[in-house]
Amino acid sequence: MTTPVEAAESEEADPKTRTVCLVGMPNSGKTTLMNALTGGHFHTANYPGVTVSLLQGRSRKEWGPPMTLVDLPGVHSAVNPSPEEELSCEVIESRHSSVRADRFVLVVDATQLERHLKFAGFVARQGKPIVVALTMMDLLPRVGAQVDAAGLSRKLGVPVVAVDARHGEGVPELVSALQDAAGPPAGSSALATLGEQPAEAYRQVRTLLGDSDTLVQPEGLAVLVERDSLTARVDRIAMHRYLGFPIFLAVLIGLFASIFWFATPFMDAVDAAFAVSGDFVTGVFPDSMVAAFVAEGLIGGVGAVAVFLPQIIILFFLMTLLEDSGYLARGATLVDRPLSALGLHGRSFVPMLSGFACAIPAVFASRSIPTLRERLLTIWIIPLMSCSARLPVYALLLAALMSDVFRQGLALAAIYIASLLIGSMSAGVIGRFAFPDRAPSLLAMELPVYRIPRWKVILRMTWSRSSSYLRKAGMPIVVVAIVLWLLSSFGLGSAQPRFADTTAAPLVVPAEMDYSLAAQLGQATEPVLTPMGVDWRVGVGLISAFAAREVFVSAMAIVFHVEGEDEAVQSEGLLETMRTATFAGTDEPIFTPASIIGLIVFFFFSLQCISTVAVVRKETNSWRFAAVQLLFYTGLGYGAAVATVQGLRWFGVA
Amino acid sequence: MTLSNVAVAEWHRIHRLEGPDTECNRLQDLGFTPGEPVAVVRATPLGDPLVVVVRGTQLALRKREASWIVVE
Numbered sequence: 001m002t003t004p005v006e007a008a009e010s011e012e013a014d015p016k017t018r019t020v021c022l023v024g025m026p027n028s029g030k031t032t033l034m035n036a037l038t039g040g041h042f043h044t045a046n047y048p049g050v051t052v053s054l055l056q057g058r059s060r061k062e063w064g065p066p067m068t069l070v071d072l073p074g075v076h077s078a079v080n081p082s083p084e085e086e087l088s089c090e091v092i093e094s095r096h097s098s099v100r101a102d103r104f105v106l107v108v109d110a111t112q113l114e115r116h117l118k119f120a121g122f123v124a125r126q127g128k129p130i131v132v133a134l135t136m137m138d139l140l141p142r143v144g145a146q147v148d149a150a151g152l153s154r155k156l157g158v159p160v161v162a163v164d165a166r167h168g169e170g171v172p173e174l175v176s177a178l179q180d181a182a183g184p185p186a187g188s189s190a191l192a193t194l195g196e197q198p199a200e201a202y203r204q205v206r207t208l209l210g211d212s213d214t215l216v217q218p219e220g221l222a223v224l225v226e227r228d229s230l231t232a233r234v235d236r237i238a239m240h241r242y243l244g245f246p247i248f249l250a251v252l253i254g255l256f257a258s259i260f261w262f263a264t265p266f267m268d269a270v271d272a273a274f275a276v277s278g279d280f281v282t283g284v285f286p287d288s289m290v291a292a293f294v295a296e297g298l299i300g301g302v303g304a305v306a307v308f309l310p311q312i313i314i315l316f317f318l319m320t321l322l323e324d325s326g327y328l329a330r331g332a333t334l335v336d337r338p339l340s341a342l343g344l345h346g347r348s349f350v351p352m353l354s355g356f357a358c359a360i361p362a363v364f365a366s367r368s369i370p371t372l373r374e375r376l377l378t379i380w381i382i383p384l385m386s387c388s389a390r391l392p393v394y395a396l397l398l399a400a401l402m403s404d405v406f407r408q409g410l411a412l413a414a415i416y417i418a419s420l421l422i423g424s425m426s427a428g429v430i431g432r433f434a435f436p437d438r439a440p441s442l443l444a445m446e447l448p449v450y451r452i453p454r455w456k457v458i459l460r461m462t463w464s465r466s467s468s469y470l471r472k473a474g475m476p477i478v479v480v481a482i483v484l485w486l487l488s489s490f491g492l493g494s495a496q497p498r499f500a501d502t503t504a505a506p507l508v509v510p511a512e513m514d515y516s517l518a519a520q521l522g523q524a525t526e527p528v529l530t531p532m533g534v535d536w537r538v539g540v541g542l543i544s545a546f547a548a549r550e551v552f553v554s555a556m557a558i559v560f561h562v563e564g565e566d567e568a569v570q571s572e573g574l575l576e577t578m579r580t581a582t583f584a585g586t587d588e589p590i591f592t593p594a595s596i597i598g599l600i601v602f603f604f605f606s607l608q609c610i611s612t613v614a615v616v617r618k619e620t621n622s623w624r625f626a627a628v629q630l631l632f633y634t635g636l637g638y639g640a641a642v643a644t645v646q647g648l649r650w651f652g653v654a
Numbered sequence: 655m656t657l658s659n660v661a662v663a664e665w666h667r668i669h670r671l672e673g674p675d676t677e678c679n680r681l682q683d684l685g686f687t688p689g690e691p692v693a694v695v696r697a698t699p700l701g702d703p704l705v706v707v708v709r710g711t712q713l714a715l716r717k718r719e720a721s722w723i724v725v726e
Contacts, residue, residue: 076684077680077683077684078683079676079679079680079682079683080676080677080679080680111710112709112710112711114685114709114710115684115685115709115710115711118683118685198679198682198683198685198687199682199687199688199689202685202687202690202709231712235695235696235705236696239696239698239699239705240699241699242699244698244699245699329714332714333698333703333705333714334698334699334700336698336702336703336714336716337698337700337701337702337703338700340716346703346714442677442680442681442719443703443714443715443716443719444680444681444684444713444714444715444719445713445714446711446712446713447705447712447713447714
């Protein structure tokens, strides 16, 4: 595939390498149009240095030489832009280093011509060829208006094509207009000569459109309700004084329930599939070190990533669904008051919620927060949200702590609620001290009209977001899993009992877990672990958990020599072993109520996830932020765990 | 009078914007320009933010932001 840089250089030589960028305000129907232009074949583009995900595809062949199409994030305003908006502005103004556009499709909502054409002026000013795609034509009757594309084209001085992207009408015409647009650039059109001052530009747009100065009759709200009765009716309930929050809560609970219960059978299936393929490899080559590496290191590592995929896909699907229907903006509006009191933003609720599934998509989701301070603060508290990788760990520890299943459930619920409360509180505290400057903060969020969800687009977006998660989060997890496997499968030759009598021990040899490098690392950390009331074997589990927290369970099974075909048998056996485990050479039990609660507290705070650190580094573009976050939370987790264990002992709890 | 203390469902004309520069510039860019009719459509359950309509678009504005919009 040609890169956009090359495309810009050879632009007139070969129309096939032309890059066309779709730009417009949010909710203008860009993604639906992208779907229609590419016939549904688009993917997340990979541009160097671009963290915002861009959709890229090629126009369908039957409409002439295919062009490369890039869907840029929607822009409300080029004034004081959010990170997403900033990227689009850079591309529009040809300031971006890797994404270059040869021409633009300006996606304009026909029901909101004024605001969208005002933005169109900004794009036309850059002097590149543009074609205006008029969308939402089917909604015009709902607002009682009519728009004539040909007339508009004459007034604006640029080609205007009415499209109905859902049914594909007007899309071939749009493509041929794009191919013809090589001639005069938009620089001299009426659109491009709009003023740069908002007030002036809006006045000029209105003059162009031939409206009188008073677009809305001051007859009261009746006019407005008439404009879109469906949205008004739904909002009366969705933002109702007493019903608003119960409905929001019901939506959140529904979301949670789907993420956890609906995903469980799929997660079990993925888990089983990886276990079976691992066993198959070791079964075929029973004594091969390479086979063991492939089965346990490689397949196990990939499995650790893949097991979360069902949850991530369901999360992305439901989030895209809520976003597309128009409810997400309402939810963000409802909770803006409490969140902004903490120094966060109404939109922070999406990352916080996603954080309960996985911190990585949550960090991605924070991109839509327009102001830097609120965005960084949101990213700061995401690791406190109880992600689903902690669930197997809590399940094991709570089962070891108490036998009553109902009480285990209550305790788990308490942990989840505590993570939300402590996360919010820490935003309030940290925001006041660590991010003290009252940087610009603005809600001013558009509430789009409610629409029937566009399933095709939602499914496409879900797929492209999920595969982007796999690529960005997958690598670190697999690498860490492989490193940990190597550490636990090899040991220093001098440390092996079988070489104890010889002086010519090889430096590194395959080793049993007890004599491996991981065990030695664990033993080295034992002085640090003693205050937490655990021994080096738990330390190995804690170190392994940096690949992904749930690895703690399987690592513990390995260090405590628990055999088991699948997870259920394994954790039964592990529980049994944990009840009888004692510190080496004594009969003092390791897993006492105090030490188990200490471990729960440790997992509650500690940032044990290399992938999260890597993603935070990328999104904040700051090693310092990521490193401080890692050290702060892991240090806090350790401190809190030690305080808990010692405190409980002081109160007489063993 | 500012947009933060007008009655619901009442049209007013924007007189001027009075607040921090960057924020007010963005508000103007979003359509809140002097002379333009605006109305508060509804308050959210907690009373803040407000749902405001300008140029045929609904926007959620914090009361603090609405107080920068001086209306006639």
